[in-house]
Every structure is written in structure tokens, then in C-alpha cells.
Amino acid sequence: MIFNIQRYSTHDGPGIRSVIFFKGCSLSCRWCQNPESESRNYELLFDDRLCLQDCRLCTNNFPHIFYKENNNLRINRDIISNEEYIALKNFCPSTALSLCGEEKSPDQIMREIHKDRAFYLRSGGGVTLSGGEPFMQPELALELLRRCREVGYHTAVETCLHTSWKQISPALPYLNLILADLKHTEADIFRQWTGGSLKRILDNYRRLSAESEADIIVRIPLIPQFNADKATITTMVDFVAHETKAKEIHFLPYHKLGMNKYKLLNIAYLAPQTPLEDIELLAFAQQYAQQQHLTPILGG
Structure with a gap:
């Protein structure tokens, strides 16, 4: 990787x-x-400066991974599977979420x-x-x-x-x-x-x-x-x-x-x-x- x-x-x-x-x-x-x-595995990077707070695509589609706390996005990084990592690649419209790691x-x-x-x-x-x-x-x-x-x-x-x-x-x-x-x-x-x-x-x-x-x-x-x-x-x-x-x-x-x-x-x-x-x-x-x-x- x-x-x-x-x-x-x-x-x-x-x-x-x-x-x-x-x-x-x-x-x-x-x-x-x-x-x-x-890490040898995929990792998810989150830049809150780019986040569209009212978007809710991540929380609606992956509610077990993403949730809001005091109006801030939180991520349960420890439970993300490889399949979910790949699904999240290019998922965020504002690129606030980005995937690090690629199998080539x-x-x-x-x-x-x-x-x-x-x-x-x-x-x-x-x-x-x-x-x-x-x-x-x-x-x-x-x-x-x-x-x-x-x-x-x-x-x-x-x-x-x-x-x-x-x-x-x-x-x-x-x-x-x-x-x-x-x-x-x-x-x-x-x-x-x-x-x-x-x-x-x-x-x-x-x-x-x-x-x-x-x-x-x-x-x-x-x-x-x-x-x-x-x-x-x-x-x-x-x-x-x-x-x-x-x-x-x-x-x-x-x-x-x-x-x-x-x-x-x-x-x-x-x-x-x-x-x-x-x-x-x-x-x-x-x-x-x-x-x-x-x-x-x-x-x-």
C-alpha cells in the first residue's frame, strides 16, 4: 500500500x-x-475547515461511523472496515473527508x-x-x-x-x-x-x-x-x-x-x-x- x-x-x-x-x-x-x-492500513483524514456543516451525507449514510457532538463532527475511526474506507473515497463533496492509502x-x-x-x-x-x-x-x-x-x-x-x-x-x-x-x-x-x-x-x-x-x-x-x-x-x-x-x-x-x-x-x-x-x-x-x-x- x-x-x-x-x-x-x-x-x-x-x-x-x-x-x-x-x-x-x-x-x-x-x-x-x-x-x-x-499505519499500514487505510486512514481517514478530516479537515473541519472544509466541512459543509449542513450537508449530513456522512452521518446519514454511515451513522455508525459519523455523528455530531456539540455541533462538531466526530468519527469512530476504530470501527471502519476496509470496504467502508474504500466507499468513503471521494465520497465527501467538499473533500473535508479524504482517504489516505491506496493499493497499487x-x-x-x-x-x-x-x-x-x-x-x-x-x-x-x-x-x-x-x-x-x-x-x-x-x-x-x-x-x-x-x-x-x-x-x-x-x-x-x-x-x-x-x-x-x-x-x-x-x-x-x-x-x-x-x-x-x-x-x-x-x-x-x-x-x-x-x-x-x-x-x-x-x-x-x-x-x-x-x-x-x-x-x-x-x-x-x-x-x-x-x-x-x-x-x-x-x-x-x-x-x-x-x-x-x-x-x-x-x-x-x-x-x-x-x-x-x-x-x-x-x-x-x-x-x-x-x-x-x-x-x-x-x-x-x-x-x-x-x-x-x-x-x-x-x-x-
Whole structure:
């Protein structure tokens, strides 16, 4: 299952690219900018700013799902079946309700990818698998990467590496570039903020560096109260410099651009309320990375 195909991207790898967003992630990072990507299943987004309050199509047709409380629409999201999710796609006349998630076959996705073949070949671009976590759907990821390489497209994957090695390794021969996250080097703090195992990620980094021919770029999101301090940045840069083969490191200052998506999903936003704008800290991160013979990029 995917939730978006973004065409004409100039990020997420070299050149002009198509980015395929996979649904499903094994982490629950508090600051995630794509919270709709975490679940492997369909999800319903509701934007009350677009709702036609007197419409009542949803409450009349799906009264067990939608109801009014104090003149506000409420949704029983936990009881929606897959069939009902599909029935709700394009159901709302004002698009206040929208469905996130779409089942697409490799053939269908490749047809979308091929539309921009000329742009890939002229710009040195290609296809990037993102998410969510692409390696949580290893069969689909492998098939798309294999087909892309067969026709000469540059291939990349954005990954948190929080999955088993057996889900990652089959795709490696078909990858030109791996854009991998590194979020912390302290296991307890990492688990508190993401719900995941840091050991799994660090072990996968080491195996990638030993067994993969793909280029690796490490991306570090800098989050206030979590890892945006000189000591933590130092340990992360040291890990990249001494235990991976990466030569380039991207520092991604925290922002709140994904905050509204939490409201659309009716889930709490637990990340800091203030963006990271510490110029001195960002300068330190770049300078220290250079001292460790890495190429730092601010923003990625």
C-alpha cells in the first residue's frame, strides 16, 4: 500500500525524481512529518475547515461511523472496515473527508513512473522509495527497484533502517543510493521518543557499510529536547565517521510543517512547539562533521 506518488521532486536524491511513498512504519517518532504513513492500513483524514456543516451525507449514510457532538463532527475511526474506507473515497463533496492509502500493483506504479522517463534521463534523476518505511513492504520495494534498474533509472530509498536485515538485503543489488536516518546514539532516549530499538538500526548501518555497494547519505533530524545539543550531535557524527562508509551527512532542523496532519487524524502532537533556529548549534554541527572528514549539508 502506498499513499502518494510525488512527481518532479528535486530532493530525495540527484536530479528530477519520482518519490513513491509507502504506507507503514515500525517507528512512532514524536516529530514525524508524515503521521499518516505510520499505519499500514487505510486512514481517514478530516479537515473541519472544509466541512459543509449542513450537508449530513456522512452521518446519514454511515451513522455508525459519523455523528455530531456539540455541533462538531466526530468519527469512530476504530470501527471502519476496509470496504467502508474504500466507499468513503471521494465520497465527501467538499473533500473535508479524504482517504489516505491506496493499493497499487507494481505494474500500476511503474506506469506512473515511466511518464517522467525523459526527465530522469536528462537530469540524472530517477526514483526514490520513501514512506513510512519502504522495507516494511519488502516484496513491493524489491520489485520496483529491480524494474527501475532494468530500464536504467537511478534508484534510491529513504529508510529509518528499523527493520530486519532480511527485509533490506534483497534490495541492495538494485540500489544506487541509500538515504538513511540517524536519530540518536542513546538507546533509552531513542526508545522513549520513537518506540524503537536503536541497536537494530546501528547494526543495520554496520552491515550496509560492509555489504552494500550503494552510496549512503546519513540524515540527522535535529529535534529540540531530543538530540539538538552539541554532545549528542558529536556522538552521532562520530558514529557516521567511524562506523559507516557514508561521506555525506545532512542536518535537518526541526520544523512544524506536518503539525496540521495530526489534527486531521485526531491524534495528539507530542513534539516540541518551537522550530529549531539555533544558528550557533547548526554551525557547530557542520563544522564538526567537516572535522571528521564528512561533507555536511544543511537541510538535505
